[in-house]
Amino acid sequence: xxxxxxxxxxxxxxxxxxxxxxxxxxxxxxxxxxxxxxxxxxxxxxxxxxxxxxxxxxxxxxxxxxxxxxxxxxxxxxxxxxxxxxxxxxxxxxxxxxxxxxxxxxxxxxxxxxxxxxxxxxxxxxxxxxxxxxxxxxxxxxxxxxxxxxxxxxxxxxxxxxxxxxxxxxxxxxxxxxxxxxxxxxxxxxxxxxxxxxxxxxxxxxxxxxxxxxxxxxxxxxxxxxxxxxxxxxxxxxxxxxxxxxxxxxxxxxxxxxxxxxxxxxxxxxxxxxxxxxxxxxxxxxxxxxxxxxxxxxxxxxxxxxxxxxxxxxxxxxxxxxxxxxxxxxxxxxxxxxxxxxxxxxxxxxxxxxxxxxxxxxxx
Amino acid sequence: xxxxxxxxxxxxxxxxxxxxxxxxxxxxxxxxxxxxxxxxxxxxxxxxxxxxxxxxxxxxxxxxxxxxxxxxxxxxxxxxxxxxxxxxxxxxxxxxxxxxxxxxxxxxxxxxxxxxxxxxxxxxxxxxxxxxxxxxxxxxxxxxxxxxxxxxxxxxxxxxxxxxxxxxxxxxxxxxxxxxxxxxxxxxxxxxxxxxxxxxxxxxxxxxxxxxxxxxxxxxxxxxxxxxxxxxxxxxxxxxxxxxxxxxxxxxxxxxxxxxxxxxxxxxxxxxxxx
Amino acid sequence: xxxxxxxxxxxxxxxxxxxxxxxxxxxxxxxxxxxxxxxxxxxxxxxxxxxxxxxxxxxxxxxxxxxxxxxxxxxxxxxxxxxxxxxxxxxxxxxxxxxxxxxxxxxxxxxxxxxxxxxxxxxxxxxxxxxxxxxxxxxxxxxxxxxxxxxxxxxxxxxxxxxxxxxxxxxxxxxxxxxxxxxxxxxxxxxxxxxxxxxxxxxxxxxxxxxxxxxxxxxxxxxxxxxxxxxxxxxxxxxxxxxxxxxxxxxxxxxxxxxxxxxxxxxxxxxxxxxxxxxxxxxxxxxxxxxxxxxxxxxxxxx
Numbered sequence: 038x039x040x041x042x043x044x045x046x047x048x049x050x051x052x053x054x055x056x057x058x059x060x061x062x063x064x065x066x067x068x069x070x071x072x073x074x075x076x077x078x079x080x081x082x083x084x085x086x087x088x089x090x091x092x093x094x095x096x097x098x099x100x101x102x103x104x105x106x107x108x109x110x111x112x113x114x115x116x117x118x119x120x121x122x123x124x125x126x127x128x129x130x131x132x133x134x135x136x137x138x139x140x141x142x143x144x145x146x147x148x149x150x151x152x153x154x155x156x157x158x159x160x161x162x163x164x165x166x167x168x169x170x171x172x173x174x175x176x177x178x179x180x181x182x183x184x185x186x187x188x189x190x191x192x193x194x195x196x197x198x199x200x201x202x203x204x205x206x207x208x209x210x211x212x213x214x215x216x217x218x219x220x221x222x223x224x225x226x227x228x229x230x231x232x233x234x235x236x237x238x239x240x241x242x243x244x245x246x247x248x249x250x251x252x253x254x255x256x257x258x259x260x261x262x263x264x265x266x267x268x269x270x271x272x273x274x275x276x277x278x279x280x281x282x283x284x285x286x287x288x289x290x291x292x293x294x295x296x297x298x299x300x301x302x303x304x305x306x307x308x309x310x311x312x313x314x315x316x317x318x319x320x321x322x323x324x325x326x327x328x329x330x331x332x333x334x335x336x337x338x339x340x341x342x343x344x345x346x347x348x349x350x351x352x353x354x355x356x357x358x359x360x361x362x363x364x365x366x367x368x369x370x371x372x373x374x375x376x377x378x379x380x381x382x383x384x385x386x387x388x389x390x391x392x393x394x395x396x397x398x399x400x401x
Numbered sequence: 402x403x404x405x406x407x408x409x410x411x412x413x414x415x416x417x418x419x420x421x422x423x424x425x426x427x428x429x430x431x432x433x434x435x436x437x438x439x440x441x442x443x444x445x446x447x448x449x450x451x452x453x454x455x456x457x458x459x460x461x462x463x464x465x466x467x468x469x470x471x472x473x474x475x476x477x478x479x480x481x482x483x484x485x486x487x488x489x490x491x492x493x494x495x496x497x498x499x500x501x502x503x504x505x506x507x508x509x510x511x512x513x514x515x516x517x518x519x520x521x522x523x524x525x526x527x528x529x530x531x532x533x534x535x536x537x538x539x540x541x542x543x544x545x546x547x548x549x550x551x552x553x554x555x556x557x558x559x560x561x562x563x564x565x566x567x568x569x570x571x572x573x574x575x576x577x578x579x580x581x582x583x584x585x586x587x588x589x590x591x592x593x594x595x596x597x598x599x600x601x602x603x604x605x606x607x608x609x610x611x612x613x614x615x616x617x618x619x620x621x622x623x624x625x626x627x628x629x630x631x632x633x634x635x636x637x638x639x640x641x642x643x644x645x646x647x648x649x650x651x652x653x654x655x656x657x658x659x660x661x662x663x664x665x666x667x668x669x670x671x672x673x674x675x676x
Numbered sequence: 677x678x679x680x681x682x683x684x685x686x687x688x689x690x691x692x693x694x695x696x697x698x699x700x701x702x703x704x705x706x707x708x709x710x711x712x713x714x715x716x717x718x719x720x721x722x723x724x725x726x727x728x729x730x731x732x733x734x735x736x737x738x739x740x741x742x743x744x745x746x747x748x749x750x751x752x753x754x755x756x757x758x759x760x761x762x763x764x765x766x767x768x769x770x771x772x773x774x775x776x777x778x779x780x781x782x783x784x785x786x787x788x789x790x791x792x793x794x795x796x797x798x799x800x801x802x803x804x805x806x807x808x809x810x811x812x813x814x815x816x817x818x819x820x821x822x823x824x825x826x827x828x829x830x831x832x833x834x835x836x837x838x839x840x841x842x843x844x845x846x847x848x849x850x851x852x853x854x855x856x857x858x859x860x861x862x863x864x865x866x867x868x869x870x871x872x873x874x875x876x877x878x879x880x881x882x883x884x885x886x887x888x889x890x891x892x893x894x895x896x897x898x899x900x901x902x903x904x905x906x907x908x909x910x911x912x913x914x915x916x917x918x919x920x921x922x923x924x925x926x927x928x929x930x931x932x933x934x935x936x937x938x939x940x941x942x943x944x945x946x947x948x949x950x951x952x953x954x955x956x957x958x959x960x961x962x963x964x965x966x967x968x969x970x971x972x973x974x975x976x977x978x979x
Contacts, residue, residue: 046755047762114723118698119689221697223718223893226821339819349891352728356808359730359760363753363790363949366936367852367871370917375846504829525816526837533840534833544843544909566844 061103072096081289081311082106086347087113088220088239089120090288090310107351114348117220125213127274127282131192134269135287139190142263143296149190154268193265194294194304203302226339233327233342237320238309241347248341249319257326257336261295264304268312293317297325424486426451426624427592432471432481434648441467442478443648449592452622456639456656458629458671463645465628469596471496472626473513474503485510487591508538512585516597518577521584522569528580529555529565535587554583559613575606579613586623595627599634611637632671636660644668692739693771698722702740702895706886709897714859715827716810716894724767724890731764731789733890734806738768738787741802746774749783754791754933754949761789778952781969790853792874794932794950795969797883799900805868807889810896812856812866820892832864832907839907849912857906864907865896873916873933877972878904920976924948927957931976 073080073096080095087095087110095113102108138154141147165174198205217231219239224232237245252259270287277283292308295318305325307317326336334340344350427449434441442464449455457465470476471483474495482494487510498506507513515521522531532551541547555565560579569577578598585593598614599607615638618625627638635642636656643653644667652665663669690696698720705719724732724739738748750765752758756778764787769776777783780793789806797803813823816834826832835856842850853869857878867875868887878885878898885898898904908914923930925945932953934946948954959966972978 046757046759047766050759050763111723111725111727115725118722118724119693119695121695220722221701221720223720225718225824226819337819339821343820348723349728352730352732353808353891354729355727356729359789360753360758361790361869362935363871363933364853364869366934367917369936371848371850371852374848374915374918375850378847501829504831523834523837526834527841527844529844530837530841534837537833537836537840542910544840544912546911547840547909548844566841 057103064097064100068100069093069096072099078312079106081291082242082313082316083109083113083311085309085311085313085316086110086239086241087117088235088310089113089117107347110347111352124275125216126285127213127276129271129274131195132189134190134267134271134290135188136190136267136269138268139265140263141193141265143193143265147193147265148196149187152186152190190267197264197302203296203304224342228338228342233324233338234307236342236346237307237324239347240316240320240342240345241350242313242316244345244347244350245316245319245323248335248345249322251335252322252326252333257333258329259295259297259305259322259326261297261305261322261325263318264294264296266293266314266318267291268314291317293321295321295325303328423450423452425449426486427472427626428482428484429468429472430482432468432478432483434467434478440648445481445645445648445650447472447643449624449626451624453640454618454625454627454638456627456629456635456642457645458632458635458642459645460630462647464648465645466596468645469594469626469628472592473511473594474498474507485591508535509588510591512588512590512593514578514581514585514593514595514598516600518569518574518581521581522577524568524570527566527568528560528572528583531569531580532584532587535584539588550587551583554587555580557586557617558583559609573606574602575610578602578610582613582617586617586621589621591624593623593625595625597629597631598627600629600631607634614638632660644671689771691772692742693724693767694722694736694739698736699740702736705895706737706740706897709886709895710884710899712863713899713902714863714865714896716824716865716896719893719895721890721893726764726767728891729808730760731787731806731890733888733892733895734787734789734804735764735767736890737804737886737888737895738785739772741785741804742768742772742774744773745784746772747777747782747784748772748774749777749780749786750788751786751791751793751951752789753935754793755951757951778955780950780952781967790869790871791933791949792870792877794948794953794971794973796877796972797881799882801883803883803885805870805885805887807866807868807887807894808891809854810866810887810889810892810894812854812864827863830862835864836907839909843909843912849908849915855906857904859898859904860902861905863896865898867904871917871933872906872914873919873973875904875906876914876916876978880904916978919946920973922946924954924957927954928961929954929957932971932973 073092076099079099080092083095083099083106084090084092094116095109098109098112102112136152138156139149139152141151168174194203197203217229219232219235222232224236228236251257253261268289268291271290272287273285274282275285289311290308291312291314292306293314295305297303297305303325305321305323305328307320307324309317323336323341326332327338327341332338425448427447429445429447432442432445432447445464445468447468457468459465467476471478477496481496483496484492485495490506495506513521523534526534529548529551532554533547536547536550552562552565556562558579560576560583564572564576569580572580595614599610602610611634617623625638627635629635639656641654642656642659644651644659644665646667652659652663652668659668660672663672692699701719705717709715709717721733722736724735726732726735742748748765748768750756750761750768752761755761765776768774780786780795780797783801785802785804786793786797787804787806792803811820811823813826813835815838817823817826839849839851842848853871854866855872855875856864857867857875859865865887867878880901880903881898882900884900886895887897888895906914917933919934920931922934924934924947926947929948933949935949937945937947939945956966956968960968
């Protein structure tokens, strides 16, 4: 009987991909622009999780993946792998951030003020179905304040440190090339602080939220208060070989400090590309919870960082669709042998001499 | 750092004549640990003779459990030496052993029973498995033998054999302690350390477990160091007793003498409060 | 003088997709893995255009080893034609321009998910195995950091207990695939989810085996002529799957690892899992000139 050595597998996967793409139609510049202008918060979330800041590329990834966020993250991260490392930007401080939104739940008012910025926090979540009838939803114009909010804000923690409320940890000066880089080194535990914050910066928003929520509900010893939350633009400062420091542009960043009363006030921190408040609040809570002695298993550092990785978690989840029939055959074999052993033992004539229990097991 | 008071008053140390004829199996000299102002252990000497039960009694904060952990090489003092009379280890200060040597020494020569069974047992394995693990570390790879020796050890500890494949968390407190005991004696260790082995158990169960310990000790001449805050337990088990308070030995001697004629004020308090 | 004259012409990506720093890291990790057989070496593990869990670890190793003269075979569950193997093979061709093959004897690099081919591999061949979970201690210790210490201490007692308790409960070892094995007498590794049938092929093999977990970020290796011994009790022999008497309905070959195909009447049919091995036998029956390599198993047995 002839074996038709078909290239069936290769042909099938090609058609399967075509089928997916046929549904989406051509990916055009217009579509990418529409995603870019229309879905900035999704783009922000994507850039954060892909750890690659380039809104056009992010919009393209979303368009190409048809909006499947995990696919889009993989597209961007795989692209990131191909890009050369040109420079390492200079570190910046809190007063360098062009701060658009900045609030604290810890005090009624703080130096610099509670700046609400752009937010839907206090809006009524009413779906504007009129739009589907053809009537555009045009937002009311913003009424400018009499006095503009300051462009930059001092950090609340500097006040708290001056008050002696929180310890003032001395800053470390690290040469840019020496900064640990999670994308170039394996993550080992206990994790380096830089690795931990990088991991949380590009963590899956949903996974971080799930574990953060568990901590907040009591599956850990922390009771977080938002010390300070910011949405800002961070300058990207590079050094020219001649020594001049110049700006390569700005990136949107969000960050949160949470504070908790354990034996003394302790801080948890998280920052990420783009504006993603849910993630940074949850991540900062997990930072704090995982730093406690004997954390709850769901807030254990290794557990949190491993399971909030979007590319690893989604990839492994869907890998269960791959054929597993060889390992399954191995398992079946073991189970069948046990059954055969039992049948054989039952079929044997009754043994007059009673074997000691351990001898019976070896005889099988 | 304040000078350590390592003197132990001669009158308070009464030697047991008959046991003194043998060479000690365990010696600790000058065991000290200080945290800032706190003297956890202030220069303690311990001697244990083969086949005897040394009871160490004291209240919490006396340092007795810390001392036992050091005997198990789980902990190291700031200063002090520790010898066990074992072939290949004569004269060696065991606190200088590296991580692997400690593990091997603990596995082969020291048995320990903890107050908390979670410290001494692998909860996600069976009871016979727990005992077998000791034998596996010692290199035994024969399934039939592992099973049989585990059974024997559990049997000697008066553990019901029909439950030998139950997991420890399916068992009562007393049975968990028996599994710990079976595990501890599986390789016939040079010394058996017991840290409050019956504390927390029901009084009736305590008595049964102590009976087993006493019987085993007699049958096999197992050298034991038993730490307890409970004088009743010490009285039942110990040949010699060491009384500790705030990191120091205040009195030691034969059990009978300590209980009938305590010399130190603190010992008197303890003994009389109990009676 | 223009900058463009000084640089290379623009390319979408480097030869073999990974940039040189990524390849350098992987080469160094592979060397370390060979120097300490069975020890899991952590590595950064770059993202590649294939989802994690789908062979990115094996792929990174293959791409690092790749040269234009490489001859690459890719299989999944023993089959070159499976969708995942096809996808990986296509990618390697796309980024490396190496030669593709289905013939085990012709390949210089064989990337495989969950099987070792039946024809013996030679000293000049490298086997790259895809590994989902590199940690054999995972069933007794989910934390990688604690497991790492246990390997350092050679603390494998609990792993033996898992096997002991299988024997107590079921009367035989129930470990299906991924049978924990002692490498070079020091480190226990998982041979990846290959069946028990395949594990003995690694012992004192002529070829180099590299095992790579992309998602979990570990590389380990079995150098040639190295002991690989499945953990077995002295009195309970190692047992492979019961395939020595099974016959492939397509090629009529007996005594190799088979795929079981349920039939409508309730029975089972068997076909060779190593699909190209089967193809070679069919071509031979049809009087084609085809070279079939020496196999590890003979008459359904491996001594």
